[in-house]
Amino acid sequence: MxxxxxxxxxxxxxxxxxxxxxxxxxxxxxxxxxxxxxxxxxxxxxxxxxxxxxxxxxxxxxxxxxxxxxxxxxxxxxxxxxxxxxxxxxxxxxxxxxxxxxxxxxxxxxxxxxxxxxxxxxxxxxxxxxxxxxxxxxxxxxxxxxxxxxxxxxxxxxxxxxxxxxxxxxSRPEARALVESMLDGHGVSTFQQPIISLETGKPVGVECLSRFPDLTKRGPDAWFEDAELVGLGKELELTAVSCALDTVAHLPEGVYATINVSPATVASGALRKLLQDTPTASLVIEITEHCQANDLSKLAREIAAIKPYARIALKKDVGIGYAGLRHIVDLQPDILKMDMVLTRGIEGDPACKAMTAALVHLAHELNCELIAEGIETEGEEKIMRELGVDCGQGYYYARPLPIVAAQRFLLDRGAQPR
CATH class of the missing domain: 3.30.450.40 (GAF domain)
Incomplete structure (x- = not known):
């Protein structure tokens, strides 16, 4: 041979x-x-x-x-x-x-x-x-x-x-087995990161973030990537949404909860059915990814259909250009979230200040609430407030917290018990 x-x-x-x-x-x-x-x-x-x-x-x-x-x-x-x-x-x-x-x-x-x-x-x-x-x-x-x-x-x-x-x-069979083990919801936990009014300093909302067992020492993004890879992306997202919905009842009066969902899952209609079966007050659905133009009409129809059950938040990614701005206008969000790239180092960056000021103007014209993500310093908070940003979120206020700790934080910062 x-x-x-x-x-x-x-x-x-x-x-x-x-x-x-x-x-x-x-x-x-x-x-x-x-x-x-x-x-x-x-x-x-x-x-x-x-x-x-x-x-x-x-x-x-x-x-x-x-x-x-x-x-x-x-x-x-x-x-x-x-x-x-x-x-x-x-x-x-x-x-x-x-x-x-x-x-x-x-x-x-x-x-x-x-x-x-x-x-x-x-x-x-x-x-x-x-x-x-x-x-x-x-x-x-x-x-x-x-x-x-x-x-x-x-x-x-x-x-x-x-x-x-x-x-x-x-690794695909192993990944599929791990994802399938999460679909009953028992292995998924929800943390909440507070969203603070820059005008009053009081909490107005929380972002619900999924956490998974540290079986593979990988973060939540890796779990969702694996789920998408093995054809279970929508299923794992809906499991995470269900787990997050279970925590919303613990929020103080007047505090909303945002839950992240991909455009594909929203456009599929599965989220609408879930929200119809489990109506929840003070809910915001945050569209997590930049959507492509060929998905826009279907996504817009589903967003209109779920608005009786939840408000809509969109994230404005840096550099998405005119098409992305067109999506924001067409989808008519109630909340606009700034990418943390604009927040980091804004104190010494005139370009970031100018872009943030433009977003403030856009949000006001669209009658949207504007949230700055990634605030980590007092200086960043001060500039965002001066520029007219409505709310802030980031480690300066709190890291994502377990439900009980999040509720304690919200009450300590002036939220009213339900």
Missing amino acids: SQVAYILPQCPSPASRLTDEFINDPGIKSILASVREHIGVEIAFVSRYIEDAKRELTHVSSDHDLHMGPGFQEPRENSYCWHILQGSLPELIPDPADFPLAKDLSITKSLPVGCHISTPLRLADGTVWGSFCAMGHHPDHTLNMRDLAILKSFASLVTERIESALEKDV
């Missing part, structure tokens, strides 16, 4: 299905486009070795219509890459006519291949996953070892992305 046989992946059963995330990885697409530009060839692609002694193209970059695209399979011995791996052909081939084996391969005439440069994609354990190739339609005797070095540099970036995808694929 040749040495090559020991380092090839073993494929006694069909190769695993490539995830859409990997197939559509913009990083790999960008790498292929860059290698074409740097080397000056028409085609670049990534392929993997699969069962039945075949290879499969996973990513292809070309400005031409090709008969071979992602998913194309062929016997591996029909490819340059396989013979390069075997040592029968060199990695750098300026002209296939100079190599009888390359000249006789069917792809040389059918594509045609005028020059070819390739390197194996070798994983950290030494396994050859596939190959990274670039080729042109015409011979190019200017190709040299520098071009091969460039190709190998780009190939190493692709290998990193492959290994990351493989790692996610291996």
Whole structure:
């Protein structure tokens, strides 16, 4: 048995299905486009070795219509890459006519291949996953070892992305099991972070934040990312919302609760049904992510449908531009939240002050309450108050607190018992 046989992946059963995330990885697409530009060839692609002694193209970059695209399979011995791996052909081939084996391969005439440069994609354990190739339609005797070095540099970036995808694929069943264990709500707890009126210094609301068991020593964002990865994103969000709703009854009189929900879950209609079944006073739904324009009409309809049950808060991310401002106007929020990027360092940043002043004006024109997130110092609070921001939230007042501690804080700061 040749040495090559020991380092090839073993494929006694069909190769695993490539995830859409990997197939559509913009990083790999960008790498292929860059290698074409740097080397000056028409085609670049990534392929993997699969069962039945075949290879499969996973990513292809070309400005031409090709008969071979992602998913194309062929016997591996029909490819340059396989013979390069075997040592029968060199990695750098300026002209296939100079190599009888390359000249006789069917792809040389059918594509045609005028020059070819390739390197194996070798994983950290030494396994050859596939190959990274670039080729042109015409011979190019200017190709040299520098071009091969460039190709190998780009190939190493692709290998990193492959290994990351493989790692996610291996951990997916475990991630799904962990997420499923949370869906009955018993493992999810809710903390509350106070929201303070900058005019009176008294609490006016809290933001409900989900916390999960420290089984994997990862934060809440990682749990929601895992849930999205395994197709349970909406389910985990609704579980978190249900757990948060259970805590709202403990709030003092006149204090509202904001609950974070993604645009996708709002647009699905599932949140509306949940709110209809568990009506709660003084509730605010905070849309957590920037929504895309093609989701806007459906999201707007659902927001209108849930307004009898809750007010709406939107977060204004820095740099979302005109389209984002258009969304704010179209969705008609009751509360506008500033990204903490504007708060950090505002004392010495004229640009942040100017942007905050503009948001104050926008909020007043839309009759919205404006909340500044991330206030950590007395100076930040002072400037926000002077600029006309309505409320503040951040570690300067309190970290997210367990329910009993949050209730005690609210009462100590002047909230009235229910």
